[in-house]
Amino acid sequence: MPNKRVTLADVARRAGLSTAAASMILNGRTDTRLSAEAHARVNDAAAELGYRPNVAARGLRTRKTLTIGFISDVVATTRFASGLIQGALDAARKAGHVLLVLETGGEPARESEAIEAVLDRQVDGIIFGVMRARELFVPDIPPATNVVMLNASNKKHPVSVLPDELSGGRAAVRLLADAGHRNGIALIGHNKEVEKNLFRSATVGQRIAGIRTEMAERGLRFAAEESCWDWEPQHGYDVTLSLLKERRDIRALLCMNDRLAFGAYQALADRGLSVPHDVSVVSFDNDELASYLRPGLTTVALPHEAMGRASIELLLDHNRRPDQHLIPMPIIERGSIHPPAD
Amino acid sequence: MPNKRVTLADVARRAGLSTAAASMILNGRTDTRLSAEAHARVNDAAAELGYRPNVAARGLRTRKTLTIGFISDVVATTRFASGLIQGALDAARKAGHVLLVLETGGEPARESEAIEAVLDRQVDGIIFGVMRARELFVPDIPPATNVVMLNASNKKHPVSVLPDELSGGRAAVRLLADAGHRNGIALIGHNKEVEKNLFRSATVGQRIAGIRTEMAERGLRFAAEESCWDWEPQHGYDVTLSLLKERRDIRALLCMNDRLAFGAYQALADRGLSVPHDVSVVSFDNDELASYLRPGLTTVALPHEAMGRASIELLLDHNRRPDQHLIPMPIIERGSIHPPAD
């Protein structure tokens, strides 16, 4: 686009030296025996002209483009997991890199296209991300390619970043238990299908395992378990409403995600029950919704931003473990937990 | 990254021709008098080897990188305006382009860095976007650069994409009027500061102008106007609650955005009023929230995706008007409007 960018040749000419000398000096090479004066002349010339190297031309030689491909199903454009890309963008910027963002909608044909599009542009590596954590099929990528799986896992590409759902599940139970809840705790939204199928979710199984482990270790049992085939507000509303019609002893809801909890709030309101004095609610994800509810929803957060950040740091770290990297899930305490009334 | 990509030289060698011939044939040049057989040999060789041109190397010569810089304050990572980038990504993909996405957090220093980062990579143009439409200061960009302002306007860069808020404002009033509302309509959230200051908002002034024009043309007047200094759910809740305590004749709320409406719903529920039978509600934006409310909120949508798409199409269209391009705001009818009871 810009017609007449300043080139290395311009700088060299102005400094009265060769482009080779200018290149070495500007790249700070110490093995080079160029005079202090030459350094000064080149640096001055570059500054005066406002020289900036052409990254594309440089990459042709060095095979480093300071550019990373970020390929996802719908991460960038979904309201839900945008923290992933936010963290990635920020970490990349701090490392002097830039992100080529592509979305595939989860369609394999577009995944292949996306991979080729970024490889055509000589990226330094590829982040492969998904909105909802799961085992992911990925089209073939040349073996030498530097790949990190974000919120996903894949046999061929062992470096991955995932939330630490096992600890997160335990934390949710601990929040209720520490408030004094022992009886009347209902689980809203478990789903055996999803929990067992890594291709549906790489993490829900861990989440529920953490919950059950912590319950068992504390000698607690759920008073009810409502399963849902999906996790939208409507489902939370439906199952909670029917639960409350049958049972008057429910004192706490442990919802599998915030959207279910959102629906549960509506059902509790319909039954004239107040959160948290009649019923405590705790949940997962820290969806934006959680902060809009009245009272605010206490939730175990998906650390999307930290995950996005970690994915870039791992991609650029050549000493990384070729393994899963689990990111802690922060507890966001708002106002939806209270000791049981009775 | 990938070590041994197939190069044009490989293709030429296999076809038994020069790279010059191979290049011209693969680029479909017709001014070239190369034999049909040469065409076949080159195309076959390319296909067999799976040749893909190195976009960076090509760009060095052609000054076309098929890459566009998308620089925004927080668009990509905010849940609110992510449709902008979604539309842009999709339109770019369809045009064979790719987006280099950068975020600045609205900080001028980072804006300058972002501009340099994308220019260093020889992008074909730059989209400059913001989450909330407004007049935008932009650091200097070389004059030859192809720039489109997205959801923003700027004197130096006349090509811009904005929502058609004037028509949108009129549409909101029309929705209430068509349902039979004439009295007891309250405006929630007008704000003279914002309406007059293009650097706060390039569009709210248009939105309110559309509303007032349509009201006037129909001989309608607001029964009340509640102003808010900000447009979060809490503000909608507060002003609606106090309004309802004073007035019993309110039959419809025209909220300046969905987040205010979200708060208004909560206030109506607190007062025991039902939407839409006691009070109709109409609003703007089509925030994700609008679909979660019960009943669903009827709203005049910000056409984020269409805007993002338009920004790319304009950037790539050399016959474009150097002007503002207004994108229609679709009406999303859900269940929050009903004829007045009395």
Added chain:
DNA sequence: CTGTTAGCGCGTTCAC
């Protein structure tokens, strides 16, 4: 010691 020449990386384009 101080610096240069020439060639490369990959694909496009012009003159012959």
Added chain:
DNA sequence: GTGAACGCGCTAACAG
């Protein structure tokens, strides 16, 4: 149909 130069910057080998 081709050789050679070019776009821009890096680097190995070489010269004063």
